[in-house]
Amino acid sequence: MKRTELSGGVRERLVRLPDPYQISRILSRREAVSSSAMEGTHSTLDELLIADEDDGQVGQAVRQVRDYALALERFVPSALIQGRQIFQIELIQSLHRSVLGHDASYRDTPGDFRQEVVWIGGNGHIVYSVYNPPPPAEVPYFLEETLDYMREDGMQMMTQSLITLMALAHAHFEAVHPFRDGNGRVSRLLLPLMMAAKDQVPLYLSPYIELHKQAQQKLNWFPLIGFVSNAIVQTVQELRITREALRILHAVWLTRRIFRKGSAALRTLKILAAYPVLTAPKLGTLLSITPPAANTAINQLCQVGIMRERTGYARNRIYASDEVLGILNRPFSEEPIVPKANR
Template sequence: MEMIARVDALAAELHDPYLVSRLLSRREAITSSSIEGTNSTLDELLTIEEENEVARDEAKQVRDYALTLDNFVPQARAQGPSLFTAELISALHTEAMRHEPSYADAPGHIRTTVVWIGGAGQIAYSTFNPPPPADVAACLAENVRYMRCEGMQIVTQSLVMRMALAHAHFEAIHPFRDGNGRVGRLLLPLMMAAEGHVPLYLSPYIEAHKPGYYAGLQAAQQRLDWEPLVGFFSRAIIATGRELFATRTALRTLAAQWQTRRRFRSRSAALRMLAILPDYPVTTAKRMAAHLQLSIPATLTGIWQLVDAGILTERTGYRRNRIFFASEVLSIINRPFGSDVADPD
């Protein structure tokens, strides 16, 4: 809770809607999807956000996850815990699974079949059996009621404890045939935002510590032993907060180093672009022109100045619709969780 308070204090100081970078939600989308075996990269995700041409289904799924965060985190801030309803769960699943070609059911619809966890496809050897289809709706109603804090948990349990318990409950219900892990992890930042806190994206920590995550879920679901999972979420929040501060420091150091690479005229397009690149390190002239309210020719002049300074690179080789990359920003955001940041010099 102290780490959450430190992050909130930083957000209040910065007045920044992304706190550090829009890319943290993109990294969350990539790692949460990766836990489920859906793989993409930060470069690929940001590229298809700039030019929605032909994209792999897996990349579209990751993009859907990121856009779901973009859509629902502001709603959580505005509505508070009343956001949590069965309809929300359905909407999250619909958005997260709309480009999953192998999904057998209609996205957003509660399962009508028996499912089990573990056992290599054989229920006789399962490690956990979620409720039968007839009981799923009632169980899910209890789960969202708990997230709405309609009982004494609002005064007797910390936010971290409620996140752990709600997550374990949701995954135990397993309301959909597939996609439950993604929806369950989407709910975590929504719970933080609904209580007025900066949402921390925990999937990078979870991916880096998957054995502890699954062991905590198993202890909670099989033995009602909550301490391992509450401890895991506590460590995840602390480590994610530290990672956020380290990322912010690295990006500020990089921004200062960029300023030494050439002289920038005051209020020039190139100088103004430097402030945007931590949020849009894969970008186009059209994107930059819209942000800066400049003409395309003026924007391109600034972009090519940044290319000459080694801040942007153009990888497509196209004569038109070029895409530019700030590779140093991508390296900072995309580094393995908890690893040191390379010196930009």
């Protein structure tokens, strides 16, 4: 296997995906929801998308989850540009600050390495711990060793696949446990960054990991590599199913009314997969149309059940496509529900 390949036919599947980045904004938010949920911070895709349009009333949990998604949007492009040299101590600290910056319960300064001994398992007492990460004084050394591995500064760059790199780096980072909290989120953020740094389409694996979290093998290399391999294959398959469901949904919408060619309403249908929650001003910006044209398009889509007003406000209204959200927000591996076409 070449070191730039993923596994089997996964790379070929990715290449066949039409415009793989088209709904990446949604995928990054699904990733944020799943990754944060594993750490006890809960939000929903709907809440994140509404926060994108109006963050004035966002609660702390939603803000934290949204910070995770924004970190992906910030650092994945950097990884594509910088390649594997992005994996430096400063990146790890920046990622931690990004996901813990709005966590009022975090006792340390986000981005600073822990200064206390920690342990994993044991029901609150180190005597019964399952695993003991290195003491605080040794964290920088072992983290740098992990980052050396991620930069492929050794011979492994000649022999190991990207999947092996991802699996072992993920395990080693969590073993170092550089922060008092937030290590899992930072570790999962690093997975798509490692893909992007190798010129691969970055996949967001947390929905799969959340579903199968009991199956992860800690520091047991072969099962762990197999776990990451399965996560990649199943995530690609999930993306293909989602894209097909959205294609069918678009065809169903076209049966609900006659859309004038080139109309704002017809053009809106094409962007609802990426923006299933939006405002009239946002639609005007996305389509470069006037406010009256944006409002007319939204009203036409509301009349046939493609969109729905969510706030009940007279002003600053937020609209959503519940059918798109139903497809995008379904549990991982669950078949999407697509409405039937009008006869």
